[in-house]
Amino acid sequence: MDEVYLEKIKQKALEEHIPIIMDDTLQIIADILKTNKPKKMLEIGTAVGYSAICFSKYLDKEATIDTIERDEERVKEAITNISKLGLEHKIHIYSGDAVDVLPTLTEKYDAIFIDAAKGKYPFFLKESERLLNKNGIIFADNILYKGYVMSDYNKHKQRTAVRNLREYIKEVTENPNYETKIIEVGDGLAITRKTL
Numbered sequence: 001m002d003e004v005y006l007e008k009i010k011q012k013a014l015e016e017h018i019p020i021i022m023d024d025t026l027q028i029i030a031d032i033l034k035t036n037k038p039k040k041m042l043e044i045g046t047a048v049g050y051s052a053i054c055f056s057k058y059l060d061k062e063a064t065i066d067t068i069e070r071d072e073e074r075v076k077e078a079i080t081n082i083s084k085l086g087l088e089h090k091i092h093i094y095s096g097d098a099v100d101v102l103p104t105l106t107e108k109y110d111a112i113f114i115d116a117a118k119g120k121y122p123f124f125l126k127e128s129e130r131l132l133n134k135n136g137i138i139f140a141d142n143i144l145y146k147g148y149v150m151s152d153y154n155k156h157k158q159r160t161a162v163r164n165l166r167e168y169i170k171e172v173t174e175n176p177n178y179e180t181k182i183i184e185v186g187d188g189l190a191i192t193r194k195t196l
């Protein structure tokens with residue numbers, strides 16, 4: 001892995017205010033990926049490919065990542081970044097809205113990273129459940145959304161997102177087939193294991 005180029009991708013994304021995965025969040029996911037060695041991973045929200053590229057370092061040697069992004073400019077940049085690092089055979093991008101793309105997917109995944117529109121998290125969860133292998137893991141980034149999700153302040157303009165994030169948390173914690181941890185790292189990370 002060309003770490004210098006990867007660092008350039010990261011710095012450019014930060015300068016352009018693209019919300020890439022935070023270092024602490026990445027660290028936690030990386031540790032889990034290193035132990036679980038998923039063979040197939042799905043990401044919802046590619047942006048410029050930074051997180052997918054990082055994850056690819058920790059997966060099984062033969063592993064592949066499918067990732068979905070709706071912003072065409074970002075898709076282009078992600079394709080460039082992925083090919084500069086020689087990862088075209090590992091990371092495949094679906095260009096389109098995940099709301100349309102997810103229902104077309106049929107193959108199962110060992111790990112899923114949800115990192116896109118917060119108002120769609122319950123929908124992303126429903127699709128992820130359908131696409132997740134037994135013992136699979138779902139990571140949901142930004143689950144605490146700057147603390148809004150845990151506060152009782154409900155009047156700000158992000159309340160639809162907050163309501164949907166809360167619904168996501170409720171569903172993963174109440175489902176007896178799942179084991180969920182909510183971690184106060186970065187913008188909040190939910191880690192859900194399918195035990196059945």
Ligand code: SAH
Nearest residue numbers: 020021045047050051069070097098116117
């Ligand atoms: N995972 C990336 C950051 C993703 S930022 C990283 O850590 O490097 C969130 C991205 O999700 C944005 O680029 C946005 O365009 C995309 N997005 C938001 N809603 C989406 C949707 N419904 N379908 C596909 N992409 C979506």
Ligand code: MG
Nearest residue numbers: 019115141142
């Ligand atoms: Mg995020």
